Amino acid sequence: MRGFVPFVGYRLFRALIALWLVSTVVFVVMRLSGDPVPLLLPPDAPTSEMERVRRELGLDRPLPVQYAVFLGNLLRGDFGRSIHFREPAGRVVMGYLPATLELAVAAFGLAVIVALPVGLLSAMRRNTLVDQAAMGLALIGQSAPTFFLGILFILLLSLKAGLFPTSGRGEWSNLVLPALTLGAFAMASIARLTRSAVLEVLRADYIRTARAKGLGEALIVAKHTLKNAAIPIVTITGLQFGTLLGGAVVTETVFSWPGIGRLAVQSIYNRDYPVVQCAVFLSAVAFIVINFFIDLLYGALDPRIRTG
Amino acid sequence: MAPSTPASALAEPDASVGRATTRRRRRLRVPALTALGLAFVVMLGLVAVLAPWIAPQDPTRQSLRGRLSAPSLEGADGKSHIFGTDHLGRDVLSRVMWGSRVSLTVGFAAVLVGGIIGSVLGILAGFRGGWTDSIVMTVADAQLAFPFILLAIGIIAVLGPSFPTLVVVIGLSGWVAYARVLRSQVLSLRSREFVDAIRALGGSFPRIVLQHVLPNVLSSLVVIATLELARAIVLEATLSFLGLGIQPPTPSWGGMVQEGREYLDSAWWISTIPGIVLMATSIIVSRAGDWLRDVLDPTLRGE
Numbered sequence: 001m002r003g004f005v006p007f008v009g010y011r012l013f014r015a016l017i018a019l020w021l022v023s024t025v026v027f028v029v030m031r032l033s034g035d036p037v038p039l040l041l042p043p044d045a046p047t048s049e050m051e052r053v054r055r056e057l058g059l060d061r062p063l064p065v066q067y068a069v070f071l072g073n074l075l076r077g078d079f080g081r082s083i084h085f086r087e088p089a090g091r092v093v094m095g096y097l098p099a100t101l102e103l104a105v106a107a108f109g110l111a112v113i114v115a116l117p118v119g120l121l122s123a124m125r126r127n128t129l130v131d132q133a134a135m136g137l138a139l140i141g142q143s144a145p146t147f148f149l150g151i152l153f154i155l156l157l158s159l160k161a162g163l164f165p166t167s168g169r170g171e172w173s174n175l176v177l178p179a180l181t182l183g184a185f186a187m188a189s190i191a192r193l194t195r196s197a198v199l200e201v202l203r204a205d206y207i208r209t210a211r212a213k214g215l216g217e218a219l220i221v222a223k224h225t226l227k228n229a230a231i232p233i234v235t236i237t238g239l240q241f242g243t244l245l246g247g248a249v250v251t252e253t254v255f256s257w258p259g260i261g262r263l264a265v266q267s268i269y270n271r272d273y274p275v276v277q278c279a280v281f282l283s284a285v286a287f288i289v290i291n292f293f294i295d296l297l298y299g300a301l302d303p304r305i306r307t308g
Numbered sequence: 309m310a311p312s313t314p315a316s317a318l319a320e321p322d323a324s325v326g327r328a329t330t331r332r333r334r335r336l337r338v339p340a341l342t343a344l345g346l347a348f349v350v351m352l353g354l355v356a357v358l359a360p361w362i363a364p365q366d367p368t369r370q371s372l373r374g375r376l377s378a379p380s381l382e383g384a385d386g387k388s389h390i391f392g393t394d395h396l397g398r399d400v401l402s403r404v405m406w407g408s409r410v411s412l413t414v415g416f417a418a419v420l421v422g423g424i425i426g427s428v429l430g431i432l433a434g435f436r437g438g439w440t441d442s443i444v445m446t447v448a449d450a451q452l453a454f455p456f457i458l459l460a461i462g463i464i465a466v467l468g469p470s471f472p473t474l475v476v477v478i479g480l481s482g483w484v485a486y487a488r489v490l491r492s493q494v495l496s497l498r499s500r501e502f503v504d505a506i507r508a509l510g511g512s513f514p515r516i517v518l519q520h521v522l523p524n525v526l527s528s529l530v531v532i533a534t535l536e537l538a539r540a541i542v543l544e545a546t547l548s549f550l551g552l553g554i555q556p557p558t559p560s561w562g563g564m565v566q567e568g569r570e571y572l573d574s575a576w577w578i579s580t581i582p583g584i585v586l587m588a589t590s591i592i593v594s595r596a597g598d599w600l601r602d603v604l605d606p607t608l609r610g611e
Contacts, residue, residue, distance in 0.1 A: 018450035025459065029466050143591045145542045147549045148565060148583040151572065155580065159573050246457045250546055264458065265550055268465035276465060280458045 007299050015292045022284040026277050027070050074281070080274035084267065089274035093260055093282055099169060100259030103251070104244045106175050107183035112237060115187045119194025124221070126199065134191065141188030146247050150181040150254035167256035182251040186240035193236045197229040204228070235298050241290060245283050342599050345592040352589060356408040363402040364388070368557045371397030376575045392577040394567060403559040404582050410548075410560040411541050411589070414474055418540040419533050421479025426486025427529070431517055433487065434494025441491070448484045456481045457546065464552045474553060478543050482536045489532060493525045527604040534597035542590050561586040 037053050054060055058069055073079070079089040118138075122131040141149075157177060158166045164177050201207065202225060210220050249261035256262070264279040355362070365387070374387070374397040381388045391400035433444040460477045467473045497503055497520075506516055547553040548562030556563060561582040568578025 014446070014449060017446055021447065021450040022459075026462070029463055139595070140587075140591060143538060143542075143594045144587050145545055145562075145583075145590060147546055147562070148587055151565060151569065151579050151583060155572055155576055249457055249461065250550070253550060264461065268461060268552070273466070276462055280462050283458055 008296060011292055011295045011299075015288050018288050019285065022288075023071065023074055023281065024067075026281055027067055079278035079281070082267075082272055082275045084270045084272040084275070089272075089278040092275055093263065093278045096258060096260045096263045097282075099257060100245075100248055100252070100261060102169075103175070103178055103182060103257055103259055104241070104248060106179035107181075107244055107251075108186065108241050110179050111183035111187035111190055111240065115190035116194055116233075119191040120198055120221070120226075122191070122195040123198035123202065124217075126195075131195075135195065138188040138191045141184045142192070144184070146181060146185065147250045147254055149184050150177070150251060153177045153181055154254070169258055178251050178255040178257050181254065182244055182247050185247065186237075186244060189240055190233070190237055194229070194233055197232045198225055201225045201228045231298070235294065241294075245287050339599070342596065345596050345599075348588070348592050349596065352408055353412065355405050356412045359405045359409055363399075363405045365399040365402045367398060367402040367406040367559045369398060373397065376571065376578075378575070379577055391581045392575065394564070394578045395571055395575070400564075400577060400581055403564060404561070404585055407559045407561045407564060407582060408585075410554050410558065411544060411586070414471070414478065414544045414554070415537050415541040417475040418478035418482065418544070419536050421475055422482035422536060422540075423486050423529065423533055425479065426483035427490050429483065430487035430490030431494055431521065434491040435498060435513065435517075444487060445491070448487055451484055457543070460543070460547065461550065461552060464547065469547075469552050469555055471554065474544060474547065478540050478547075481543060482539060485532050485536060486529065489528050490525055493528060494521060497521055497524060531597060531601045531604055534600055535594060538590050538594035538597060541586070541593070545586050 037050050037059065041049060041053060051060075058066060061069075077090055079093075081087065082089045082092045085092045118134050122134045125131050154166050154177065157163050164173050165171075166177075168174050207220060207224055210224055215223075248259060249264060251257065252259045252262035253265050260279045260283065264276055267273075267275040267279070371393070374389075374393050376395060376397075377389060377393045379390055379392040379400075381390065387399075389399050389401065391404065393399055394403070429444045433441040460481060463477055464473055503516060503520065506520065544553055545560070545562030545565075548560040549566045551563075551566065553562055554560045556567075564582040565579045565586075568575070568580070568582075571578050
């Protein structure tokens with residue numbers, strides 16, 4: 001495992017830099033939004049009251065000091081109080097987190113379960129009708145706007161065919177359409193990548209050797225191909241899980257799914273900035289942490305990466 | 309070639325070059341689907357430019373009597389609406405035509421903004437190296453390690469949705485692709501003899517960039533810009549769908565899909581038609597980008 005510790009250290013350093021940059025952007029955006037005090041108080045509040053709240057929030061102090069306090073609060077998990085819910089913003093966002101996780105895991109699971117066999121089949125039967133149909137669909141899945149896919153699924157599978165409810169959460173049937181919508185992009189990407197990774201391996205000399213030895217096609221795929229095609233597939237698959245979090249904003253809005261993406265959008269309409277900031281920041285943390293572990297997994301799977 | 313190049317890479321240069329050129333020649337015959345795609349893009353551009361003259365009706369003209377009429381040659385108000393009318397009786401076809409202006413202007417402007425920022429930073433990072441390079445690439449990595457739509461939503465929520473805000477935010481979301489490619493191209497050009505020669509002759513930095521670097525990277529830029537255009541159009545539509553894009557009553561495809569959502573059961577065409585046009589645009593423009601990449605610059609495949 002020589003070289004693994006510096007590798008982890010470097011990745012950790014990069015993850016921390018990314019977190020710091022995101023929190024700085026959050027701070028700058030918050031300052032750009034202007035004075036939050038009038039939002040916190042009734043419109044007829046006297047000037048002295050406004051001054052008092054401003055002092056209480058530390059807004060009368062110089063910007064560098066405010067920035068330091070802001071970073072300190074983030075480290076302690078203090079995002080301020082939600083204006084709409086009248087609760088700490090962190091607690092509000094945490095309450096919506098399980099729904100988003102449920103949706104993301106379902107979407108990801110669905111994507112992997114469908115995409116791996118389809119990609120493998122496409123590679124084995126390349127240039128047949130099956131392959132072309134699958135890859136055509138994958139191309140559409142990769143470039144179709146998520147929100148419109150959701151609308152199409154609602155129209156065709158829910159309103160016309162009556163197979164699934166249009167919105168809400170609770171039953172498994174509620175989960176199918178949002179998971180399909182959110183997972184579509186990942187599904188398409190993983191299927192395309194699996195196909196090309198398997199094709200790449202099938203061209204290798206050791207596969208020719210295996211064929212020459214007279215091994216059956218099933219054994220060649222099971223024993224030699226899948227193992228070697230795994231590394232690129234695992235990486236892209238992991239990265240796709242991260243991008244799901246961004247897509248969740250749109251999917252949750254389309255299906256009225258009570259997760260943090262929809263909470264963030266609604267909080268924007270409510271001008272509830274502490275909640276928006278907390279949701280954005282926590283998603284960034286989740287995203288960066290997931291990417292960090294994928295990097296590690298990748299490094300563990302393929303020693304060549306560590307030096308690169 | 310550098311002396312450290314591994315022998316395997318030099319093993320059969322002729323064979324690989326030969327294969328590359330035959331592939332290139334084959335691909336240069338524009339496939340039928342791509343030709344159709346290019347025709348679609350040209351048509352879309354014409355529609356966007358000519359919308360005020362060719363749209364059958366004023367896209368904001370409401371008609372109580374003609375509300376929610378299905379696609380037909382003769383609607384309830386006696387006019388033809390081949391894509392139907394929406395909940396306010398506005399002609400969907402005219403709105404889709406006008407909507408293409410929003411999609412294309414925001415898309416192209418955002419690509420321009422992202423392209424300029426990304427190119428300048430990429431060229432600087434490549435030429436200067438050292439700290440400049442580290443900072444630019446760290447910021448780029450950090451941005452890639454983050455679902456940008458969340459940030460876009462936050463920024464637009466605070467600054468308010470307007471054309472310039474949208475263009476800058478969408479443009480900023482895409483600068484990394486240009487910066488990475490230009491940086492690597494500059495790095496490889498920097499060590500070439502002709503650049504050294506220009507330097508020795510006293511050529512200034514801007515002169516080297518404008519006259520010698522840009523022409524060399526132009527084809528890569530075109531490829532990235534095309535792929536980015538598709539992404540920018542979808543991002544604009546997504547933000548409009550969330551109510552954070554161009555505001556009503558100006559028609560935009562994303563906004564139209566949003567407005568039609570309530571009527572999906574009774575009047576499917578309000579949402580579906582602009583959505584299909586958007587989806588087709590996105591698929592066709594990104595396919596055109598893929599095709600350009602294969603023809604002009606296959607090395608970008610991995611990016």
